[in-house]
Amino acid sequence: MVLLKRVKDEICLKVIQMIDAHTYVSLVTDGWTDTNGSIIINFMVVTPGLPSLFWSSWSTSGGCSAHVLNLLMQDIYNFPAIKAVLSSAVTLTRLVRDHLALYDEFKQLQQDVRDMGSKARNLVLPIPTLWYSMHACLRNVLNSRETLEKLFLNPDYELFMARYRGTTSNRKKLLYMIALIRDDVFWNNLRTIVRLFNPIIDTLCALEADNAFDSAVYQRFRGGPLRIDQQQALNGIGVLSDVAAIVTPVAPVGNGVALDEASQADGTYTNPTAVRLDHLQGLFREKIQKRWRYVHTDAMAVGFLLDPSMNIDDFVGCDDEQVDDQVCSLAERCGLITSTGVAALTAEILSFKCLKRRGGEALRAKYSESSPRGYWGAQSENKYPLLKKLANIVFAMSTSSAASERAWSIFDHIHSKRRNRMSVEKVEMLAFVYINYGALQKDELDLARHQSCPEGVDTES
Structure with a gap:
C-alpha cells in the first residue's frame, strides 16, 4: 500500500504539470457500479490536445455529443x-x-x-x-x-x-x-x-x-x-x-x-x-x-462561430442572427462581462464575422490544419480581448464524456470478482496509476478494455 501510494503521488505530480500547461480544462463525469455494488462516479480531466487523465472517483450512497x-x-x-x-x-x-x-x-x-x-x-x-x-x-x-x-x-x-x-x-x-x-x-x-x-x-x-x-x-x-x-x-x-x-x-x-x-x-x-x-x-x-x-445548443453554435476554419454561412435557421446574443449570454454566465460590456463584445463579434466572410474559402483553407485553440492563443490581446477569453473557455470543452465511460473497463479489470476485497481507496489509486501512466507514455491502446472485453477491440490480426 505504501509503495502504491508513492507511485501514485509521483504520477500525480506529472499529471498536474500536464494540466498546468493548459489555461482551461474540462472535467467530465460518469457513474457506474463496482463489483461490490457501490455506486462510483469517475472524474476525468479532458480537453482537446490533452490525453484523457483520471483525476479521482467518488463512492456515493446514492450527456455528451458522442453519446447522442x-x-x-x-x-x-x-x-x-x-x-x-x-x-x-x-x-x-x-x-x-x-x-x-x-x-x-x-x-x-x-x-x-x-x-x-x-x-x-x-x-x-x-x-x-x-x-x-x-x-x-x-x-x-x-x-x-x-x-x-x-x-x-x-x-x-x-x-x-x-x-x-x-x-x-x-x-x-x-x-x-x-x-x-x-x-x-x-x-x-x-x-x-x-x-x-x-x-x-x-x-x-x-x-x-x-x-x-x-x-x-x-x-x-x-x-x-x-x-x-x-x-x-x-x-x-x-x-x-x-x-x-x-x-x-x-x-x-x-x-x-x-x-x-x-x-x-x-x-x-x-x-x-x-x-x-x-x-x-x-x-x-x-x-x-x-x-x-x-445537441443543437448555444455552446455548439458559439464554437462554430469562433472556429476560423468553419463557414458561418452553414449556420442553420436563425442561428446566424441568434449567435450574437448567445455569445454575450455565455460570456455573462462565465463572468467575463457584465451587462455594461455587451456592446463592446458585440462589436468584437461583428468584426470577427466580417473578417470570416471577407476571407471566404481562402481563410478557411488557411486554418484548416490549425486548431481553433491555437488560433486564439496566437491572437493579440488588443484585437479581440473579450472573444479571446471566451474562446479559451469554449475550446476547452470536450465533445464527449467517453473518457469517463472508458474508465469503467479499467475499474472492472482492476476490481474483478477475484479481487473483490480491495478497498475503494486502493482501487482508485491503482486506476489512477494505470490510466495516467498510459497517458504519460502516450500509449493509445486501452489495455483494460482489451483484457476485459476482447470482442470490443477491432484488430486486424
Whole structure:
C-alpha cells in the first residue's frame, strides 16, 4: 500500500504539470457500479490536445455529443429490416466462431489475404449497449464475403465441411448457412446498411477523440457527413449516392425476416425482403434530425462561430442572427462581462464575422490544419480581448464524456470478482496509476478494455 501510494503521488505530480500547461480544462463525469455494488462516479480531466487523465472517483450512497450518436444508432438498429440483417450477420459470425476448426481455417484464409497486401478483419460479435460494435460485426462480415464463400461454397473445402454433416442438427445448420451466404439480397442489404452507418461511425470516432472541439459537432451534423438539408435529401446521407448505384429499390420494404432459433434448427432459410433505399434514407434523416435537436445548443453554435476554419454561412435557421446574443449570454454566465460590456463584445463579434466572410474559402483553407485553440492563443490581446477569453473557455470543452465511460473497463479489470476485497481507496489509486501512466507514455491502446472485453477491440490480426 505504501509503495502504491508513492507511485501514485509521483504520477500525480506529472499529471498536474500536464494540466498546468493548459489555461482551461474540462472535467467530465460518469457513474457506474463496482463489483461490490457501490455506486462510483469517475472524474476525468479532458480537453482537446490533452490525453484523457483520471483525476479521482467518488463512492456515493446514492450527456455528451458522442453519446447522442450512440442513441442515434440505438434508434436505427430497432428498425425491423436492419434488425433482421444484424441477426443474420450475428448468426453467421457465431457459427464460425463456435467451431474451432472452422474458425482456425477462416483465420488462415484471412491471413492469406493479408499476406497478399490486402486488409482483412476477424469476425466479431456485438457487445450489448456498445452500438458501434454492431457496425463492426456487420462491416467485418461484409468484408469477409469472399472468404466465407470460399470456405462454405468452394468444392475444394467439401471434404473439410463433411465433418459438420455428422449429425442432423449440424447438417441443418450447414444448409442454413450455405443458403444465407448464397443469398445476394442479404449481401445487398448488408452493404447498404454498412454504408449508411459509416458516416455515423466516422463522426462518433472523431467526437470521442481527445483532440475534438465543439465546433466539430455543429459542422458534422449540419455541414458534414450527417448533413440533412434539402440537397442531401435528394442525394442521400454522406455516401448514400454511391449506394444507390448498387442497390436499386425495387421491392416494398417489409419488416424484415428475423432469424429465430426455430428456423435455424430445422435448416430452413427464408429469403429476406430487399430493403428500399429511400425508406432507409428517410429513417436515417428522421433519426438524425431528432438527435440534432438535442445537441443543437448555444455552446455548439458559439464554437462554430469562433472556429476560423468553419463557414458561418452553414449556420442553420436563425442561428446566424441568434449567435450574437448567445455569445454575450455565455460570456455573462462565465463572468467575463457584465451587462455594461455587451456592446463592446458585440462589436468584437461583428468584426470577427466580417473578417470570416471577407476571407471566404481562402481563410478557411488557411486554418484548416490549425486548431481553433491555437488560433486564439496566437491572437493579440488588443484585437479581440473579450472573444479571446471566451474562446479559451469554449475550446476547452470536450465533445464527449467517453473518457469517463472508458474508465469503467479499467475499474472492472482492476476490481474483478477475484479481487473483490480491495478497498475503494486502493482501487482508485491503482486506476489512477494505470490510466495516467498510459497517458504519460502516450500509449493509445486501452489495455483494460482489451483484457476485459476482447470482442470490443477491432484488430486486424
